[in-house]
Amino acid sequence: MHLLNRVDDVEPGPVDRTGLLGLYRWPEPSGRAVVRSNFIATLDGSIQGLDGRSGSINTPSDHEIYALHRALADVILVGAGTVRAEGYRAVDLQPWQREIRAAEGLAPYPLLAVVTRSLHLDPAIADPLVEHGPVIIMTTQQHDEGDVRPLLAAGIEVRSHGRAAVDLAELTGDLAERGQSRILCEGGPRLHRDLLAAGLLDELSLTLSPSAVGGGGVRSTVGDPLPARVDFDLRFLLLAEDQTVFASYRRSTSPG
Numbered sequence: 001m002h003l004l005n006r007v008d009d010v011e012p013g014p015v016d017r018t019g020l021l022g023l024y025r026w027p028e029p030s031g032r033a034v035v036r037s038n039f040i041a042t043l044d045g046s047i048q049g050l051d052g053r054s055g056s057i058n059t060p061s062d063h064e065i066y067a068l069h070r071a072l073a074d075v076i077l078v079g080a081g082t083v084r085a086e087g088y089r090a091v092d093l094q095p096w097q098r099e100i101r102a103a104e105g106l107a108p109y110p111l112l113a114v115v116t117r118s119l120h121l122d123p124a125i126a127d128p129l130v131e132h133g134p135v136i137i138m139t140t141q142q143h144d145e146g147d148v149r150p151l152l153a154a155g156i157e158v159r160s161h162g163r164a165a166v167d168l169a170e171l172t173g174d175l176a177e178r179g180q181s182r183i184l185c186e187g188g189p190r191l192h193r194d195l196l197a198a199g200l201l202d203e204l205s206l207t208l209s210p211s212a213v214g215g216g217g218v219r220s221t222v223g224d225p226l227p228a229r230v231d232f233d234l235r236f237l238l239l240a241e242d243q244t245v246f247a248s249y250r251r252s253t254s255p256g
């Protein structure tokens with residue numbers, strides 16, 4: 001992996017895993033949630049491959065960076081559409097990721113937090129036969145108790161924030177109060193758009209896959225336009241041996 005720009009006192013050049021850790025480590029927790037999104041897109045702007053999923057536009061280096069993001073987060077926040085499309089399960093980690101978490105003083109596994117209005121989720125998301133992190137489902141106060149029962153029976157915590165939609169400010173505040181302030185949003189586009197609209201997205205990691213797919217694949221946001229344009233400052237750019245580009249941005253604090 002090659003760092004293409006100067007970041008603080010780090011000069012451009014080759015970066016090993018320790019260097020990557022330094023680049024991707026979250027800021028020190030301050031009691032407030034810090035939300036980072038991580039998406040992969042093709043050169044023609046699709047976040048979906050020919051099969052409608054993201055797995056088919058991944059590259060080997062993206063697998064590594066994706067896993068590194070997960071190793072450093074307290075929470076993996078994801079929309080129910082992505083959970084259903086990608087067959088998400090509670091977070092499982094490889095030994096190297098667990099070593100990083102132990103060295104960084106993090107819980108052994110990140111929490112998987114799923115945002116849903118419908119509660120149409122397979123309770124097997126928290127498979128009791130596999131060692132993994134906890135799962136929490138974040139829904140609205142208008143939910144049907146009958147839909148919650150199978151999830152509770154599977155040992156999944158269900159919490160309600162907001163009425164018509166999940167109130168994401170309340171949700172991230174709730175997580176931060178529980179000491180889980182490093183929140184990694186892995187999608188999908190509806191949740192990503194809502195986080196941006198609510199002014200809650202602090203950092204954006206975009207992976208550029210050296211491929212094109214055509215078709216009608218969606219972008220990393222879907223839904224209504226944002227109330228106002230959101231600007232970001234580039235933090236760093238990485239180029240991998242397999243030609244994948246990793247761009248990391250922080251929400252701009254200067255007036256647009």
Ligand SMILES: NC(=O)c1ccc[n+]([C@@H]2O[C@H](COP(=O)([O-])OP(=O)(O)OC[C@H]3O[C@@H](n4cnc5c(N)ncnc54)[C@H](OP(=O)(O)O)[C@@H]3O)[C@@H](O)[C@H]2O)c1
Nearest residue numbers: 039040047054079080081082116117118166187188190191
């Ligand atoms: N390339 C990438 O990096 C990447 C990353 C993630 C996803 N994807 C792709 O994106 C596609 C999935 O897209 P999607 O449109 O289904 O996105 P999504 O944002 O994952 O899911 C939308 C669903 O999440 C729930 N939701 C989101 N925001 C909510 C809110 N504020 N309040 C209540 N519920 C909320 C709702 O669930 P209910 O319907 O249950 O109410 C909504 O229907 C898949 O093809 C996946 O492969 C790609």
